[in-house]
Amino acid sequence: MSHWITAYTKSDKATDDPLEIATLERGAFNPLNRKIYEILDCVDGNYCGVSGCGTSKEFTLKNIQDALGDIDGEENFIYEANFLRDCINADDGSGFVIDFY
Numbered sequence: 001m002s003h004w005i006t007a008y009t010k011s012d013k014a015t016d017d018p019l020e021i022a023t024l025e026r027g028a029f030n031p032l033n034r035k036i037y038e039i040l041d042c043v044d045g046n047y048c049g050v051s052g053c054g055t056s057k058e059f060t061l062k063n064i065q066d067a068l069g070d071i072d073g074e075e076n077f078i079y080e081a082n083f084l085r086d087c088i089n090a091d092d093g094s095g096f097v098i099d100f101y
Contacts, residue, residue, distance in 0.1 A: 001028035001050045004101040005036060007087050010058060011094035021096075022086035024079055036080045039067040040098070052100030059096045064088055 007022040026033035028050035037047040040063065046055045068084040071077040087096055 002026060003028070003033045003036075003052050004099075005052065005083070006099045006101075007083070007090075008097050008099075009090060009092045009094050010097050011092055013056075013097040021090035022083045024083040026079070032076060035071070035077055036067075036083070037100070039070045039080070041067075042100075046100045054101055056097050056099045059098060061088070061091050061093075061095065064096060 003024075003026045005024040005026075006020050008018045009021060012018045012021075024036060026036070034043070034047060037043045040057075040059065042057050046053050046057060064084050064087045068081060068088070071081055071084075074081075
């Protein structure tokens with residue numbers, strides 16, 4: 001069991017074969033697994049304890065940038081920061097869809 005979090009650009013997610021732009025995995029019992037949900041302000045309905053809830057949520061570029069600003073430079077959250085940077089680097093102006101499993 002673990003948290004598998006995958007990001008897509010909103011425009012690409014609408015296609016038949018969307019390309020993942022960022023992925024993040026945290027173990028089910030890793031005490032840091034909740035942080036990505038907190039900084040993206042999406043704990044309710046997306047965080048189900050030992051895994052994500054099998055949900056998707058849309059985010060703007062500003063949402064992603066703000067989340068990165070909350071953890072940038074924090075050593076414990078380098079994977080989350082890299083995930084968010086990958087999203088920012090792939091921005092096409094359409095926004096993002098992130099899946100939480």
